[in-house]
Amino acid sequence: MISLDINGRVHQVDADPDTPLLWVLREWLGMTGTKFGCGIAQCGACSVLLDGQVMRSCSVPAGSVGTAKITTIEGLSPDGSHPVQQAWLQHDVPQCGYCQSGQIMAAVALLQEKPKPTDADIDEAMSNICRCGTYNRIRAAIHTAAGNGQG
Amino acid sequence: MSSTMQMNRRRFVVSASAAGGGLALGWLVPWGASPAMAQDVMHTTAPTGGGAEVGVWTVIAPDDTVTVRIARSEMGQGTLTGLAQLVADELDADWSKVRAEYVAPEVNLANKRVWGDMSTGGSRGIRASVDYVRKGGATARAMLIAAAAQRWGVPAGECTAADSVVTHTPSGRKLRYGELAAAAAQLPPPADVAVKKPAEWKIIGKGVKRLDTADKLTGKQVFAIDVMLPDMLSAAIAQCPVFGGKLVRFDADKVKGMPGVRQVVTVDEATVAVVADKWWQAKTALAALSITWDEGPNAKVSSASIASFLQEGLDAKDAALGQRKGDVAAALAGAAKTVEAVYGTPFLSHATMEPMNCTARFTGDKVEIWVPTQNGDASLAAAAEAAGLPLSAVKVNKLHLGGGFGRRGQQDYVRQAVLIAKQVPGRPVKLIWSREEDTQHDFYRPVTQCKLTGGLDADGNLVALHLRLSGQSILAYLAPSRMVDGIDKNMFQGLLEGELGYMAVPNLLVDHAVRNTHVPVGFWRGVNANQNAIYLECFIDELAHAAGKDPLAFRRSIMGRNPKHLAVLNAVAEKAGWGTPLPAGVHRGICQFNSYGSYTAAVAEVSVSDQGALKIHRMVAATDCGHAVNPALIAAQVEGSFGFGLGPLLYSECTIENGRVVEGNFDTYQVARMADMPQVETVVMPSGGFWGGVGEPTIAVVGPAVLNAIFAATGKRIRTLPLTHHDLKRT
Structure with missing residues (x-):
C-alpha cells in the first residue's frame, strides 16, 4: 500500500511502488485531468506539483513520493477560479x-x-x-x- | 515506369475508403426542408439538457437554452463554436444561451445521414457545412415564428424574431423560444427557407469566445483516453517496427502472473497486445513478451535509399502533368539567365498530444466504441468491419480530440481496439498506444523533392518556370480510387491555376514523378501545401535575387490577375513595414500562398548570430478566407499554425533506417516549444463572397518566410529541412 497526500486528502493505493505517479492518479484513483503524453518527462502534459515544485508525474515512481503534498489540476481550485x-x-x-x-x-x-x-x-x-x-x-x-x- | 518500391496495403485502408465513399446510403437534404422528412427522421439523440427538437439541428429547452447539433469533430480548431454560430445566427438565438453537442454517428446513419458528412479534415469543417447548417437554423426560426403566429392567430409575416424571442410587431406581444419550442417541434418544416445576407449577420463574423474552454482549464474535459467504464480493462500494443513485416512469435508464459495481466492477444498478422487491469501493467508486461518479428522485404530501406529513388524522379522522362502553359523548354533555352535548385522535405509524424487510443466493448451482437475521431462515419464503418457485424450494430461515442492534424481520419486504432475487445467479450477494453508506437506507426506526411528551373529575360522578368515534384502520393496509398487518370492532383496543391499566384508567367510547367515508398502516408495538417509553398516561394526568392530585384517587387511583377493574392501580400508588407529600417542584424523574408480556398501571406523577421544561432523575432501573417465566421478564433488558428509550422522547419523529421522510423518520442522527434515562438501578428482580412478554410492554410507560409529571411541574413539558401541539418554560422 502506498499512501499519497493528493489535493489535501490522503489516499491508500494498492499499486507497485515503481508505478509512475501519473498512472496511479489516472488509473488507480480515476483523476484523469493529469494527462499522458510521452512517458519520459519530455512533454509536460502530466505536470503536477509536489510540495509546490512542478514535477512530471510520468517519471515519478509513486513509491518515492512519501509525505510530499501532491497538487493536481483537480486540486487547483474547486471551480476554475484560480x-x-x-x-x-x-x-x-x-x-x-x-x-x-x-x-x-x-x-x-x-x-x-x-x-x-x-x-x-x-x-x-x-x-x-x-x-x-x-x-x-x-x-x-x-x-x-x-x-x-x-x- | 516502376514507381512503387514495396507497397504495404493494410486492411484498415478498406474501412477508411469505404466510409469515404459514403456508406452507399441515401442522404436526406441536411437542413430538414423536405416535407417527407418529419416522417423519415426517427427521433434522435436524447438531448442532454432536455427540450424539444425544432428541425434537426437545434434542441430548445423551456429555459431558452439552445443546443446546436454538431456533426463535425472538435480537435482544437474551433469548428464546434463556428458551426454553432452559423446555426444560432440564422435562428436569431440569444448567443449567451447557446451550447453544442455531437450527433452520434449511428444516429446520423439511422436517419439517412440527415446531419451530413462527419469527416473533419481539409479545413472543410465550416466551409463545407455553411449552406445546410445555416438553412437548419433558418428552418427552426421559421418553425418558431409559425408556432407563435398560430398561438396568437396572426399571420406569420407580422412576426419577427431576435435574441430568442418572437415579437408580433403590430401588437408588441412577445413569446420566448423556450415557450414556443414544444409547439414548433410539432410543425412541418417549411419546404425551403432563405438564409440571411452577410449584412444581416449578428453572430456570424463576431469574435465570440469558444464554447469549449471552461472544462479544459479544470481537468474536467473527458478525452477518449480518459474514459472510465465499469469492469474496464486496458491494452498496450506492439506493431511490427518495419512496415510490411509480420509477427512471428511471442512468449506469453513470460508475462503470465505479472501484476494485473489478463491475456495476450494476437490482433492481426503484425500486431500483438497485452490486456491487463491497468494500462501501466499492460505496457510493463508488453516489454517482457520477447516478440520475434519477420521484418519482411523492406528491412533494408533507408532515408538515403529513398532519397536516391526520389532524386532519379527529378529528371525522369515520365511524369504526371499538373499544368502546362506555353513552351517552357524553348523559353528556358532562350532565356538570358536560368536558375535551378533542388529542394526536399522529410517524412513527418502527426504527434497529436493525446496518443492514439480507443475503447471498445464487444457483446456478441453489438459493439460500442469511445473514440477520438476526425470521421465518425469512418469509425463506425471500421468498428463494424472489425467486429464482423452490420453497421446497425455499432454505437460510437465521439469525444473531443487531443489534437488531430489529419491523423485521426484514419481508423487503424479503432479496428485494433475492436479486434482486441472481440477476444475479451463483454468487457470494455481501452487501447492506448505508447508515444513510441504513435510516432513509429503513423500515416506520415510524404517525402518529396522538387527541382525548380526558372528563366529570366535580359530585364530580369520571369519568362519560364518548371516545377518538377518527385515523391510519394497519399492518394496512391490511401484512396487510389480518388486518383484521376493515375494522377494525384493533391500533389500539386497551391501550384495550379486557381491557386497559383503567378499565372502571369508566360511559360509554366508543373509535373510530378510518382515515387511511392513502403512507408504509410496520409494527410498531415496542410497536406502538400506546406512543402509546395517552401519549394515555390523560396525559389521565387532565388529568382528575385538572380534578377537583382526586391523580393516583394519581383512577386508583384508576376502576380498578373491575382488581386486577392496580391492583397494579402501587400497587407503583410505594409504591417511589417517592408523596406523600412530594422535593428542591426535583423532581416526580413516574405512569401504568399493559396490553399484550401484561402489567401495567405507572411513576413518573418530573423537574426542569425555569428555562431549560427537563429532567432525568429516577429512574424506577420495575413489571411483572406472570404467570410470570417469568428475572427478571434481565426487569429488563434493562425497563431497556433505558426507554432505548428515551426516544428518541421526547425527540428522535426522521421528518418527511415532498416525499414523503420528511427525517432520514437519527443526527445528525438522534436517539435516547437515556447522559446521558439516569435511574436505573431495576424491580419484577418475577409474580403467576402466565398468561404475559405482556416485550420491549415497559414502553416504553409511559415517556412518560406523564415527561410527567405535567413537568406537575407546570411546569404545561405536552405533547401532541405529541418534546419538542424544546416550550419548557419557565418563563414
Missing part, C-alpha cells in the same frame, strides 16, 4: 486543450517562484509541448496572472 485558470479563460488559451492541465500547473509553479516573470523566465520554465501552438496566448495569460500589465 488566477491562472482565470487568465487562461480571459485569453481563450486552449485549442484542443489536452496539454493545458500541464501548462497551467507549470505556470502556477513558475508564478510561485517568480511572481513577476520576464519573457526569458517564461521561455525557460514553460518547456511543456502544445501541438496546437497556443504558446503566445500562454505567455500572455501568465503575464496577466502576474499582473504584469501585458496581454
Whole structure:
C-alpha cells in the first residue's frame, strides 16, 4: 500500500511502488485531468506539483513520493477560479486543450517562484509541448496572472 | 515506369475508403426542408439538457437554452463554436444561451445521414457545412415564428424574431423560444427557407469566445483516453517496427502472473497486445513478451535509399502533368539567365498530444466504441468491419480530440481496439498506444523533392518556370480510387491555376514523378501545401535575387490577375513595414500562398548570430478566407499554425533506417516549444463572397518566410529541412 497526500486528502493505493505517479492518479484513483503524453518527462502534459515544485508525474515512481503534498489540476481550485485558470479563460488559451492541465500547473509553479516573470523566465520554465501552438496566448495569460500589465 | 518500391496495403485502408465513399446510403437534404422528412427522421439523440427538437439541428429547452447539433469533430480548431454560430445566427438565438453537442454517428446513419458528412479534415469543417447548417437554423426560426403566429392567430409575416424571442410587431406581444419550442417541434418544416445576407449577420463574423474552454482549464474535459467504464480493462500494443513485416512469435508464459495481466492477444498478422487491469501493467508486461518479428522485404530501406529513388524522379522522362502553359523548354533555352535548385522535405509524424487510443466493448451482437475521431462515419464503418457485424450494430461515442492534424481520419486504432475487445467479450477494453508506437506507426506526411528551373529575360522578368515534384502520393496509398487518370492532383496543391499566384508567367510547367515508398502516408495538417509553398516561394526568392530585384517587387511583377493574392501580400508588407529600417542584424523574408480556398501571406523577421544561432523575432501573417465566421478564433488558428509550422522547419523529421522510423518520442522527434515562438501578428482580412478554410492554410507560409529571411541574413539558401541539418554560422 502506498499512501499519497493528493489535493489535501490522503489516499491508500494498492499499486507497485515503481508505478509512475501519473498512472496511479489516472488509473488507480480515476483523476484523469493529469494527462499522458510521452512517458519520459519530455512533454509536460502530466505536470503536477509536489510540495509546490512542478514535477512530471510520468517519471515519478509513486513509491518515492512519501509525505510530499501532491497538487493536481483537480486540486487547483474547486471551480476554475484560480488566477491562472482565470487568465487562461480571459485569453481563450486552449485549442484542443489536452496539454493545458500541464501548462497551467507549470505556470502556477513558475508564478510561485517568480511572481513577476520576464519573457526569458517564461521561455525557460514553460518547456511543456502544445501541438496546437497556443504558446503566445500562454505567455500572455501568465503575464496577466502576474499582473504584469501585458496581454 | 516502376514507381512503387514495396507497397504495404493494410486492411484498415478498406474501412477508411469505404466510409469515404459514403456508406452507399441515401442522404436526406441536411437542413430538414423536405416535407417527407418529419416522417423519415426517427427521433434522435436524447438531448442532454432536455427540450424539444425544432428541425434537426437545434434542441430548445423551456429555459431558452439552445443546443446546436454538431456533426463535425472538435480537435482544437474551433469548428464546434463556428458551426454553432452559423446555426444560432440564422435562428436569431440569444448567443449567451447557446451550447453544442455531437450527433452520434449511428444516429446520423439511422436517419439517412440527415446531419451530413462527419469527416473533419481539409479545413472543410465550416466551409463545407455553411449552406445546410445555416438553412437548419433558418428552418427552426421559421418553425418558431409559425408556432407563435398560430398561438396568437396572426399571420406569420407580422412576426419577427431576435435574441430568442418572437415579437408580433403590430401588437408588441412577445413569446420566448423556450415557450414556443414544444409547439414548433410539432410543425412541418417549411419546404425551403432563405438564409440571411452577410449584412444581416449578428453572430456570424463576431469574435465570440469558444464554447469549449471552461472544462479544459479544470481537468474536467473527458478525452477518449480518459474514459472510465465499469469492469474496464486496458491494452498496450506492439506493431511490427518495419512496415510490411509480420509477427512471428511471442512468449506469453513470460508475462503470465505479472501484476494485473489478463491475456495476450494476437490482433492481426503484425500486431500483438497485452490486456491487463491497468494500462501501466499492460505496457510493463508488453516489454517482457520477447516478440520475434519477420521484418519482411523492406528491412533494408533507408532515408538515403529513398532519397536516391526520389532524386532519379527529378529528371525522369515520365511524369504526371499538373499544368502546362506555353513552351517552357524553348523559353528556358532562350532565356538570358536560368536558375535551378533542388529542394526536399522529410517524412513527418502527426504527434497529436493525446496518443492514439480507443475503447471498445464487444457483446456478441453489438459493439460500442469511445473514440477520438476526425470521421465518425469512418469509425463506425471500421468498428463494424472489425467486429464482423452490420453497421446497425455499432454505437460510437465521439469525444473531443487531443489534437488531430489529419491523423485521426484514419481508423487503424479503432479496428485494433475492436479486434482486441472481440477476444475479451463483454468487457470494455481501452487501447492506448505508447508515444513510441504513435510516432513509429503513423500515416506520415510524404517525402518529396522538387527541382525548380526558372528563366529570366535580359530585364530580369520571369519568362519560364518548371516545377518538377518527385515523391510519394497519399492518394496512391490511401484512396487510389480518388486518383484521376493515375494522377494525384493533391500533389500539386497551391501550384495550379486557381491557386497559383503567378499565372502571369508566360511559360509554366508543373509535373510530378510518382515515387511511392513502403512507408504509410496520409494527410498531415496542410497536406502538400506546406512543402509546395517552401519549394515555390523560396525559389521565387532565388529568382528575385538572380534578377537583382526586391523580393516583394519581383512577386508583384508576376502576380498578373491575382488581386486577392496580391492583397494579402501587400497587407503583410505594409504591417511589417517592408523596406523600412530594422535593428542591426535583423532581416526580413516574405512569401504568399493559396490553399484550401484561402489567401495567405507572411513576413518573418530573423537574426542569425555569428555562431549560427537563429532567432525568429516577429512574424506577420495575413489571411483572406472570404467570410470570417469568428475572427478571434481565426487569429488563434493562425497563431497556433505558426507554432505548428515551426516544428518541421526547425527540428522535426522521421528518418527511415532498416525499414523503420528511427525517432520514437519527443526527445528525438522534436517539435516547437515556447522559446521558439516569435511574436505573431495576424491580419484577418475577409474580403467576402466565398468561404475559405482556416485550420491549415497559414502553416504553409511559415517556412518560406523564415527561410527567405535567413537568406537575407546570411546569404545561405536552405533547401532541405529541418534546419538542424544546416550550419548557419557565418563563414
